[in-house]
Amino acid sequence: MFGKLKNALEKTFSKISQSLEPIKSREITKKDIDKLYDEILFSLVEADVAYDVAEKIIDHLSKKLIGQKIGRLEKTERFIKNEFSKILYEILKNGEPDIDLESLTKKSKPAKILVMGVNGVGKTTTIAKLAKHLSDKGYKVMVVAADTFRAGAQEQLKIHCKNIGVPIFQGKYGSDPGAVVHDALKHAEKTGYDFVIIDTAGRQHTDIDLMNEIKKVVKVARPDIKILILDALTGNDAIIQAEEFNKNIGVDAVILTKLDADASGGPALSIIAGIQKPILYLGVGQRYDDLVPYSAEYILNKILS
């Protein structure tokens, strides 16, 4: 996970400190940094960090370095690493959520979680992980298979639910997902569930009909939280997905999946920096327990450890 970015940063730290070594006797000037600017930018962009994020990191670093006096090489390298770590932490901290799923049950019962996103990002798998997580904590959870569109979607969720021991409310293929959700919620209210998690069909944000369809589901479900699933591997496109879903449906929080498959790290960092939404969890594998709460520390450790 994140090897490419980690290597790029390590190289950058030693490159900057080596380049600054000859000017030991005086303070670092803007001119010294300007000479290095393109090189640092290039190494970050090469590790798939979005251009504007890379610029933000370097601008911060420049501000910190200008006026500093350089000490021994190792000391300089440590200083640079420290400053990198601070700016990365600041960027990553923005994604930390001020909401948590469990608190939703305090204001509504059942608490309704709507999960949405484009095709194949990991919605159904993440729902199984979430359902298991909440059920393990002692909550009564029901999952709704409102993907009545893709062949096999109902069966896929049914297998997950059987594996984790959580009940499923299924719909018929081709039926209106809004109607499935309506019936499911009626059932859940009667039965006394704490959480209802709604799985929806994958849809491209450019598909007007399918975006209208999910608007209808939202109207019927009145979810307590609308979670957008984003695939860490999609990089910049994930930011566009977040903007479009937010504009059309409203996004309360994000879960970023497939971090384990992100050999680079740059795309994940760029998504976290770019989406301007709280990130609840990270998907870090295909097993049910491969879901970790998002924190700046977690990502920072993966990038800089």
Ligand SMILES: Nc1nc2c(ncn2[C@@H]2O[C@H](COP(=O)(O)OP(=O)(O)OP(=O)(O)O)[C@@H](O)[C@H]2O)c(=O)[nH]1
């Ligand atoms: N490595 C890895 N794979 C994941 C993760 N989350 C989901 N996947 C895999 O991604 C693939 C698609 O997952 P689904 O859960 O079916 O995705 P979906 O968004 O429901 O797909 P549609 O319903 O077709 O839109 C599956 O092979 C999952 O095992 C993750 O965190 N890490």
Ligand SMILES: [Mg+2]
């Ligand atoms: Mg699915």
